[in-house]
Amino acid sequence: MNKVFAYSLFVFGMFLIFYTLLMSESYEIQTLTIMAFIGLGLTFWGGLLLYITPSKHVPVELLNASTTSTLATIEKILTESNLTRKGIYLPPKYLKDFESSLAFIPFRDYQSLPMGTYEPKLYSGNPNGIFLIPPGTALLKLFEKKLGTTFTRTDLNFLRNNLQKLLVEDLEIAEKTDIKIDGNIVIIEITNHVFNEVCQETKKLPRIHESIGCILSSGIACALAKVTGTPVIIENEEQSHNGKTMRIHYRMLEG
Amino acid sequence: MQFPLTFWDISLLLAFISIILLVTAELTSPYHGLTNLLINRKRLRRVALIMGVFFMVTAAIRIVGIIYPL
Numbered sequence: 001m002n003k004v005f006a007y008s009l010f011v012f013g014m015f016l017i018f019y020t021l022l023m024s025e026s027y028e029i030q031t032l033t034i035m036a037f038i039g040l041g042l043t044f045w046g047g048l049l050l051y052i053t054p055s056k057h058v059p060v061e062l063l064n065a066s067t068t069s070t071l072a073t074i075e076k077i078l079t080e081s082n083l084t085r086k087g088i089y090l091p092p093k094y095l096k097d098f099e100s101s102l103a104f105i106p107f108r109d110y111q112s113l114p115m116g117t118y119e120p121k122l123y124s125g126n127p128n129g130i131f132l133i134p135p136g137t138a139l140l141k142l143f144e145k146k147l148g149t150t151f152t153r154t155d156l157n158f159l160r161n162n163l164q165k166l167l168v169e170d171l172e173i174a175e176k177t178d179i180k181i182d183g184n185i186v187i188i189e190i191t192n193h194v195f196n197e198v199c200q201e202t203k204k205l206p207r208i209h210e211s212i213g214c215i216l217s218s219g220i221a222c223a224l225a226k227v228t229g230t231p232v233i234i235e236n237e238e239q240s241h242n243g244k245t246m247r248i249h250y251r252m253l254e255g
Numbered sequence: 256m257q258f259p260l261t262f263w264d265i266s267l268l269l270a271f272i273s274i275i276l277l278v279t280a281e282l283t284s285p286y287h288g289l290t291n292l293l294i295n296r297k298r299l300r301r302v303a304l305i306m307g308v309f310f311m312v313t314a315a316i317r318i319v320g321i322i323y324p325l
Contacts, residue, residue: 032259052298
């Protein structure tokens with residue numbers, strides 16, 4: 001409908017311009033000037049409306065509907081494996097494919113992970129736990145695509161300087177972001193983000209909420225693991241009283 | 256067959272268009288909380304800037320014409 005309107009404006013504008021040119025001898029100059037102005041204006045606005053119309057937009061409910069079952073599957077795996085520890089987002093040095101992301105959920109607490117390249121199989125004996133592809137992996141790929149770089153080539157300062165631009169300006173999935181770095185603790189606040197409903201749903205799945213967090217915090221955890229080169233865990237994920245701002249505490253482990 | 260608008264008329268049109276687009280691009284910025292508007296803001300901002308530059312070029316031509324009259 002919008003495109004039809006824009007095309008109509010454009011075509012009518014062009015018609016007026018050509019009509020002005022053809023009838024330049026028949027009308028007074030004032031009338032012609034006004035017609036030419038209107039023609040140029042309509043052509044321009046028609047073209048602009050065609051150009052700035054977004055290609056595709058989907059309602060945010062669709063996001064919730066498409067992610068919930070995947071998260072429920074991960075919850076089931078965690079529950080049946082009786083895993084209650086925090087998930088550890090692995091940096092590239094532990095992975096065979098540097099560009100991939102992996103979360104390790106241990107059966108026992110680890111202060112530091114044994115060195116080596118881990119096989120990305122579901123159940124592992126050394127270290128003892130399971131390896132999962134985090135729910136935020138695809139989001140991380142999107143972050144990298146938008147930034148035009150891979151996080152393995154950047155550092156924490158790059159993430160600090162570009163997080164606001166990425167989430168607010170480029171992807172338009174949040175209204176405001178804030179990042180605080182205090183030693184090995186990184187606190188990220190995200191206001192009015194589109195994943196709010198998904199994150200509320202994730203809270204209903206206690207194991208996944210405790211271990212690997214919601215899709216947005218998981219994506220950022222993957223990014224942090226890549227930029228810092230150290231294993232990262234999501235310590236805490238809390239909502240503000242009005243439910244608009246999400247505050248995520250990340251902790252970087254000894255790598 | 257002659258187009259009735261002069262160079263200065265086009266300059267005026269560009270001035271109006273660029274002001275309207277620049278103000279719109281600024282007001283619809285996600286920094287003002289409008290993250291659910293169904294337009295491609297980047298393209299809007301790009302067009303606004305291009306129109307602004309076009310107007311500045313016409314203004315510069317005018318200034319040069321005043322300083323160095325033919």
